[in-house]
Amino acid sequence: MIPQTFDYTAPATLDQALALIAQGAKPLAGGMSLIPMMKLRLAAPEHLVDIGRLKELNYIREDAGALHLGAGCTHYEVETSPLLRGKCPLLSETAAHIGDVQVRNMGTIGGSIAHADPSADYPAALQALEAKIVLRGAQSQRTVAASAFFLDTFATALEPGEIVSEIIVPVEEAGAGASYQKMAQPASGFAIVGVAARLRRSGGKIAMARIGVTGLAGRSFRATAAEKALENTAGSAAEIQAAAALVAQGVEANSDLHASAEYRKHLAAVYAGRALFAALARTA
Amino acid sequence: MATTITRPKTLIGKAIRRREDPRLITGTATYVEDIKMPGMHYAVVVRSPHAAAKIRSIDTSKAAARPGVVAIFTGQDVSKVGPVPCGASLPGLRVPNHTILATDRVYYAGHPVAVVVATDRYIAADAADDVEVDWEVLKAVADPLKALEPGAPAVHPQWPDNKAFDFHQEHGDIDKAFAEADVIVKQRILSQRLIPTPMETRGVVAEWRAADRALNLYSSTQIPHLLRSMVAQMLGLEENRLRVVAPEVGGGFGCKLNVYAEEALMGFVAMKINKPVKWIETRRENYLTTIHGRGHVDDYELSAKRDGTITGIKLRIIQDLGAYHQLLTPAIPTLSVLMMPGLYKTQNIFADIVGVFTNCVPTDAYRGAGRPEATHGIERMVDILAAELKMDPAEIRLKNFVQPNEFPFPTATGLIYDSGDYAAPLKKALDIAEYEKLRREQSESRKQGRLMGIGMSAYGEICAFGPSPATPAGGWESATVKIEPSGKVTVLTGTSPHGQGEETTFAQIAADELGVDIDDVLVVHGDTALVQYGIGTFGSRATAVGGTAVYFALQDLKAKIKKFGAMLLNSDDVTLANGQCIDNKTGASKSVQEIAAASYRAMQLPPNTEPGMVSTHFWEPPNFTFPFGAHLVVTEVDRDTGAVKVVRYIAVDDCGNILNPLIVTGQVHGGVAQGIGQALYEQAVYDEAGQLITGELMDYAVPKAHMLPWIESDHTVTPTPVNPLGVKGVGEAGTIGCSPAVVNSVVDALSPLGVKHIDMPMTPEKIWKLIRSAQ
Incomplete structure (x- = not known):
């Protein structure tokens, strides 16, 4: 790769990194999106600050009923973490769908969501999990909901000088089941459509339904109409299909070489159905 | 001294691991990019962002001002x-003047307009961005059908109809065949543009040694000697002053069977700056500017009798040539015509080709080169005919095959098929698949609403290119075999292997013939300073033609060994076996190593015999070879999404004798992977303005391992009489047999819905739309 000239700093602490980012430096985590853009000279940052090596951003821990992931966790770490697999398996399952082994070894969860590719896998799961995203700047820290974080194609709630520092997801309660299902774009592996579904059953009824959708539109979103349609039902096949059919309703869908808007909307309903059936089967 | 004769140790036919692999899998092989030289400079080519534009002016002043920039050359500078x-x-044939840099106009996106040379590749890339071209953008045409419409933008203004050539061939009485037919089937069949995508892109290092008046050119090529001849001519340099080296070449698939502008350009640059210069193609450049393959719109008509006998084939090919002719561009569709009867007997054929210029990168040879298109066409048509006649697709093929007793078989297109038993691989594939049981399963699964398909192809190939009169540059191949004074054996082959494993198979041939250890044999290739003139590696020719040259050189050496052996043993009756020359009367022996040493020491020479142990052979093949086979594919289509799953893939290939089954299987696997790529995933897509929108691996879907099925590879063996090894070639077989079998399978899966044909690539959305419109 022959990018334009840039400076590179690998600071020892997050504070040092944030200070440089506040001055306009561009954060580099796993580099799985930024480096290809620099290769094509579509991006030419003058100064890269490598936050991918910061131990401060690399942790997965449980605290007060929630799971906290440092933004620097690689997809491989998310995929294989015993803690996540036990207590929030949807996130591990979603990470396993990302790219290929090399990408999962390099790419980070923070980098992926900060980039906000409309076809990335994580946003579906984070929407369904009602994840919270911690944003830090040199002088600031705030927490936003996933639903408020993803704004549009490559656009997020991040302000200049801020980075994603942590992702907070809930510990799944007993009786919950979840699944992520996607159709992969055959060249890139990104989701043409990806749907994450979370269900909890209680007393023979679906007590809670959460559905996150990626790939379909300019931003990931929660399919709330479908969720509402499903809650308090018995989760019969017909009820699931009816709910799945609502996922793409009213959505302005993406269209590209690999899938037209019409096909994407159809796929969203198909994969929502599949994710819901799989999630239901996993509810205890 | 009597020697115990052990059991002959033969290597031919053994699954010997490739001797080239350790350096490849440990990352220690030397590709062009790995070549380092003192004083190396780096070149970046400035390319047109437009598919069609006039160049009003080029301003290089800003680029030239960058520290480290050594030279910038534009079209005017390279006019000689x-x-x-x-x-x-x-x-x-209309041949546009294909200058190595554009002068006043560009014809495709990626067209080279200037080259920037700097002391460092980063500086060169930055400076290339600084070159300012004042463009007058013109209307482009990227679709060959639109290019043929009246009023279409002219790719080359001097030829407003955008036609490069019309070609016609016919044989027999096609009008009678169609007039008397019980049934005629017609179909337009597309073979989409594909991007060859070798793992290693192109790259060139050029080094000018002014004092020696010698240019060394390292290029990732399949044809080092032909490249030397042609680049020398382009540069006006005496051919013997140019040395071309093909170092490790990371895949070619035909796209490096070519002479590219950058190869001459780097030679020019090195001679101008008097320093070595390196140019390495980026993947984006590779997609934009290295040749593409296929690009056919084919209109087929088949005439047949009620019993399924095919009586005639009509084919009209519209070939998307791109903006220029690369080395073999216009010849590729003529191979499709040669191959159009497939394995079938009919003597009535009619073929037209229209070669069409478009504002796209040229098409040229890509794995199979014209033969996959032809095989796809005839094998689709036979299935369409079978469906029309409600016949089983296996039965209709068996009915029309050339029969084993009819060889050598003259085809309607002027070829002489060498040998074959075309029913054998098809029957074997049917047996492996348990065909009747499979059809019963299919019938059951259809009752459950599932979309299961069974498809097959029976393919033939034209390989081992070829007799010289039938090829553009000579179709022979050369070999030198030397036994060094120490007894070590060096094989110099004029072929240029780049993944085909001839460092192993040629060593197997030499070790067997001489009775020496395979580790004593070194196979050398790809350097015009070391190796006698050769043709190269393409068209499944290296083993069948180049291996045969090695074989004959070895026969000469064996005769010479026996002469020296007889002299040393003072015998007139000797046998050469297991590396020993044995006196048949006394049992006394001398080893090949001892004899080689004596031949160089030359204390005594046999009558009329020169010292040394070297033989060179140029072998001219009397014919092509014609491998064949049958592939059978089971698919299941996801009714909800249209996604195709290949459930089983059975490949039964007959490539004649098999020298190394491990290598043959590897070639089949790779070929099938590329065939499945075409059938399901790959397509080079240009938009209306001539921009390549599949310009990166993010959008061009080369199949990855997880997208491919397990391949059940098996063989029948019908040796060719064309060469003494009995080998036919296998490098392209997988690709040629694959795509029609996959498409036939998916059409079969969807046939209950009334689907009769699907064009490639069979993307999920395309299939979903077919399912939906049937419902």
Whole structure:
């Protein structure tokens, strides 16, 4: 790769990194999106600050009923973490769908969501999990909901000088089941459509339904109409299909070489159905 | 001294691991990019962002001002360099002047307009961005059908109809065949543009040694000697002053069977700056500017009798040539015509080709080169005919095959098929698949609403290119075999292997013939300073033609060994076996090593015999070879999404004798992977303005391992009489047999819905739309 000239700093602490980012430096985590853009000279940052090596951003821990992931966790770490697999398996399952082994070894969860590719896998799961995203700047820290974080194609709630520092997801309660299902774009592996579904059953009824959708539109979103349609039902096949059919309703869908808007909307309903059936089967 | 004769140790036919692999899998092989030289400079080519535009002016001043920039050359500067050559000739062929850099106009996105040379590749890339071209953007045409419409933008203004050539061939009485037919089936069949995508892109290092008046050119090529001849001519340099080296070449698939502008350009640059210069193609450049493959719109008609006998084939090919002729561009569709009867007997054929210029990168040879298109066409048509006649697709094929007793078989297109038993691989594939049981399963699964398909192809190939009169540049191949004074054996082959494993198979041949250890044999290739003139590696020719040259050189050496052996043993009756020359009367022996040493020491020479142990052979093949086979594919289509799953893939290939089954299987696997790529995933897509929108691996879907099925590879063996090894070639077989079998399978899966044909690539959305419109 022959990018334009840039400076590179690998600071020892997050504070040092944030200070440089506040001055306009561009954060580099796993580099799985930024480096290809620099290769094509579509991006030419003058100064890269490598936050991918910061131990401060690399942790997965449980605290007060929630799971906290440092933004620097690689997809491989998310995929294989015993803690996540036990207590929030949807996130591990979603990470396993990302790219290929090399990408999962390099790419980070923070980098992926900060980039906000409309076809990335994580946003579906984070929407369904009602994840919270911690944003830090040199002088600031705030927490936003996933639903408020993803704004549009490559656009997020991040302000200049801020980075994603942590992702907070809930510990799944007993009786919950979840699944992520996607159709992969055959060249890139990104989701043409990806749907994450979370269900909890209680007393023979679906007590809670959460559905996150990626790939379909300019931003990931929660399919709330479908969720509402499903809650308090018995989760019969017909009820699931009816709910799945609502996922793409009213959505302005993406269209590209690999899938037209019409096909994407159809796929969203198909994969929502599949994710819901799989999630239901996993509810205890 | 009597020697115990052990059991002959033969290597031919053994699954010997490739001797080239350790350096490849440990990352220690030397590709062009790995070549380092003191004083190396780096070149970046400035390319047109437009598919069609006039160049009003080029301002290089800003680029030239960058520290480290050594030189910038534009089209005017290289006007004395000869054009990029087209090696194919057809009657009336229009050949645009293909200068190595554009002068006043560009014809495709990626067209080179200038080259920036700097002391460092980063500086060169930055400076290339600084070159300012004042463009007058013109209307482009990227679709060959639109290019043929009246009023379409003219790719080359001097030829407003955008036609490069018309080609016609016919044989027999096609009108009678169609007039008397019980049934005629017609179909338009597309073979989409594909991007060859070798793992290693192109790259060139050029080094000018002014004092020696010698140019060393390292290029990732399949044809080092032909490249030397043509680049020398382009540069006006004496051919013996140019040395071309093909170092490790990371895949070619035909796209490096070519002479590219950058190869001459780097030679020109090195001679101008008097320093070594390196140019490495980026993947984006590779997609934009290295040749593409296929690009056919084929209109087929088949005439047949009620019993399924095919009586005639009509084919009209519209070939998307791109903006220029590369080395073989216009010749590729003529191979489709040669191959159009497939394995079937019919003597009535009619073929037209229209070669069409478009504002796209040229098409040229890509794995199979014209033969996959032809095989796809005839094998689709036979299935369409079978469906029309409600016949089983296996039965209709068996009915029309050339029969084993009819060889050598003259085809309607002028070929002489060498040998074959075309029913054998098809029957074997049917057996492996348990065909009748499979059809019962299919019938059951259809009752459950599932979309299961069974498809097959029976393919033939034209391989081992070829007799010289039938090829543009000579079709022979050369070999030198030397036994060094120490007894070590060196094989110099004129072929240029780049993944085909001839460092192993040729060593197997030499070790067997001489009775020496395979580790004593070194196979050398790809360096015009070391190796006698050769043709190269393409068209499944290296083993069948180049291996045969090695074989004959070895026969000469064996005769010479026996002469020296007889002299040393003082015998007139000797046998050469297991590396020993044995006196048949006394049992006394001398080893090949001892004899080789004596031949160089030359204390005594046999009558009329020169010292040394070297033989060179140029072998001219009397015919092509014609491998064949049958592939059978089971698919299941996801009714909800249209996604195709290949459930089983059975490949039964007959490539004649098999020298190394491990390598043959590897070739089949790779070929099938690329065939499945075409059938399901790959397509080079240009938009209306001539921009390549599949310009990166993010959008061009080369199949990855997880997208491919397990391949059940098996063989029948019908040796060819064309060469003494009995080998036919296998490099392209998988690709040629694959795509029609996959498409036939998916059409079969969807046939209950009334689907009769699907064009490639069979993307989920395309299939979903077919399912939906049937419902």
